[in-house]
Amino acid sequence: MSTIKEIEVGGVLRKIEDEQARDDVSLLLQQMNGLYKGRDLADVFNGEISRYTDPWEWIHDRIDMGFYNGIYICDFIPQTIKNERIESQVAGIDVYTNTTDQGLGHHIDFISRDCFSETVQWNTTNNNNGNATDGSPYMVSNLHTWLATLSSHLPQAVKNHIVTKRSLMETRYSASGALTDSTGWEWKDIGLLWVPHEYEVFGSVVWATKGYGQGQVMQYPIFANSWLNRIKGAGHGGSRCNWWLASVRSGDSTNACNVNNNGNANNWNASNANRVPV
Secondary structure (H helix, E strand, O other): OOOOEEEEEOOEEEEEOOHHHHHHHHHHHHHHOOOOOOOEHHHHOHHHHOOOOOHHHHHHHHHHHOOOOOOOOOOEEEEEEOOEEEEEEEEEEOOOOOOOOOOOOOOEEEEEOOEOOOEEEOOOOOOOOOOOOOOOOOOOOHHHHHHHHHHHHOOHHHHOOOOOEEEEEEEOOOOOOOOOOOOEEEEEEEEOOOOOOHHHHHOOOOOEOOOOOOOOOOOOHHHOOOOOOOOEEEOOOOOEEOEEEEEEEOOOOOEEEEEOOOOOEEEEEOOOEEEOOO
8 A cells, every 4th residue: 555645846736656756756856956966867767778779779769759757857878989988968858849940859958967078179260250151150160060070979879869959050250350249040950969058058148149149049957046067077077177158259259158167157268178068
């Protein structure tokens, strides 16, 4: 016989009729309090995953069905990229479903718990503008190129199921000279691996251009109401570090946005090197 308890969660009265349900509420409360660090989904769903080739085939099937029971923000699937352990955490579930110019389907966006140990220049020159070929600063950046190259090192199990992220990207280019603010936006396929916009981390435009720097993005749940996941290590379990974002600074033609090692919003010369999550 199960003990029935009533717990109020976010103003909703729920009846807890078994131990698993109580565990689910406990995890939810940890998330609400910014304390939840996530579980290895490969362990939690080992029995279910055993019917698949690997965890990524399993999560792909779950996403196709839109069936997310038991999967929580911050849960992760581990993988190895270039000999580095990457814990790919659930950053958001169906955050952008039915959005963009193409009407996205079900999806989970993942981000690594920590950054790569390697540092990367946002741009090889101290410039945060686009160019005549592509007006999006991020799309012509060294950071975008580096991530595109890194995607070739993904495990085959991930390559089998990963899809390109589509986003409304700010544009900033004039043939007459460098601009200090973004002046438009365009829909772009930004790659298999990417870094978030400033708004996707902080839930507001801090240093980016108001309006165009936000585009059509929202804050990922993993970053909301807590510093826990904004602060990332230099390599898995490493000391806290600065890490790049996809946005560029307003009122300036040289700086790109980043998250400081203490978790706050900042910006730095594009030619400097910060670390990168994926």
